[in-house]
Amino acid sequence: MEASSNLNALLRKNPDDVVITMAIRSPLCKAKKGGFRDMRSDELLTEMFKQAINHSGIDPEVIEDICVGTVLPKGPTYEARTAALTAGIPESVPIQTLNRFCSSGLMAVTTIANEIRAGQIDVGLAVGVESMSWNPDVGPEGASDDIKACGPANDALQPMGWTSENVAHEFNVSREDMDDFAAKSFQRAEAADKAGYFAKEIVPFTSYLKDPATGVRKKVTVSKDDGIRYGTTKTTLLKIKSAFPQWLPAHTTGGNASQITDGAAAVLLMTRRKAMELRLRILAKYANAAVTGLAPRIMGIGPTIAIPKVLAKVGLSKNDVDLFEINEAFASMCVYCVRKLELDPEKVNVNGGAIAFGHPLGATGARQIVTGLNELERRRGKVLVTSMCMGTGMGAAAVLLGEFE
Incomplete structure (x- = not known):
């Protein structure tokens, strides 16, 4: 496919471009x-820094700022x-943390990119990380009566499984559609x-596992x-019982929703000028990002709102895109997003x-960049x-x- 004029403009190389020179992740x-x-x-975070x-x-010492996206720790900046x-x-390298839920890893990348673009720094490291073993997601701790009385605000406090069922119901996403999508993901x-594609993006991690007999942790x-x-297969997934039978249409299961997982990813960004000075291989150019709000339910x-928004900002159409990485929070939302955006x-x-x-x-936003760029390179997209x-x-x-x- 011939590139559009806007894409050709975006692909032009300028010294002030924000570029990515490293994109790696842990196993999940x-x-x-x-x-x-x-x-x-x-x-887990210490090991991610060591690998980075x-x-x-x-x-x-060249790094001028670090941004860590993470959701569940009680003292994330500590x-x-x-x-x-x-x-x-080094002590001279400052750090910040942010939490915008499932986009936290992407927002860490965007924060560093914006600092570079604004001329505040030349080199920055973005990390996304989450240990859901160590910090289980317990949801909100309560709310005031005024918040509970506000419909949309109260909706924002509800379990994510409820929102999955709302999408399935409101947009006519069937259980078969969801399990078909999930089966394809697996x-x-x-x-x-099996083809070894992930081996090119994963860096081996040192972990610690307890010996069941002694309780002593050993390095692995x-x-x-x-x-x-x-x-x-879809057939095997269709046999799994609903995870949320209390909410109709009760299509969401443990087989067609995202797994609860531990992992981390890291992305190194800098100006093109700095990358050339340091003689580093450039993987990608950061173009832009967009965020949006919508009904919590x-x-x-x-x-479906954020993708058209960011494409409009950079002047591209969906036909210019080689690969999409859309987080599979629930099959219901992915089926709808693919369908709605055609x-x-x-x-x-x-x-x-x-x-x-x-x-x-907190890791997913950065992890999707790592996985997406790895596959984009393989396809020369x-x-x-x-x-x-x-x-x-x-x-x-x-x-x-x-x-x-």
Whole structure:
């Protein structure tokens, strides 16, 4: 397909471009059961920082700011700062944390990109991380009577499973549609795993697992995702009982929703000028991002608003996009988003998604960039769009342009 004039303009290289020179992730491991189950959240983050330093190709003193996207820790900035120092990042490198639910990893990337674009820094590190083993998601801790009396505000406090059922009901997404989508996610992830595609984006992590007999933790190396269920079919998924029978149409199950998972990802960004000075390989150019709000009761449809918004900002159409990475929070929302935006299913989550290998809340936004760029390079594509919905009724999306120099 011939590139549009707007795409050609975006692909032009300028010294002030914000570029990505490293995009790596941990394996994704089942919470409470997988390879990181006995690892503290600050230990997981420390290991991510160590791996980022090892794979960055730069002295960490060059980093001028770090942004960590994470959702569940009670003291996130304490964890981030102490983990960075423990990993060997100098005291002179500042750090910040942010929480915009499922987009936190993407927002960390966007925050660093905006700082670079504004001229505040030349080099920054974005990290997304979540240990759902160490910090289980317990939901909101309550609300005032005034908030409970406000319909949309009260909706924003409700469980995410309820919002999945609302999307399925309101937009006529059937159980068969959802299980068909979920089966494809597992099958694509299995095929990509067997082909070794993920090995190019995953960096092996040192973890600590307790000996069941002694309770003593021992070091182990974790190098593969452990949530992919080989041999999954629509037929097997249709046999799983509803996870939320109290909410109609009760189509959401443990087989067609994202897995509860531990994991992390890291993205190094800088100006093109700095990357050339440091002689670093450029993977992609950061184009732009967009966020939006919407009715909390159908929060899953966020990508249907955020994706057109970000494409309009950069002057592209969906036909210019080679790959979409849309977070599979629930199959109901993914089925609807693909249908509503009239996307080519062969361009969406081509190596599976969160249904197949998990959704560590703060990590997913960065993880999707890592996975998307890895596959974009394999296909020699040009345009990646990554997107997700977020609890309380929001959506986010970003456009990245592959270079792979």
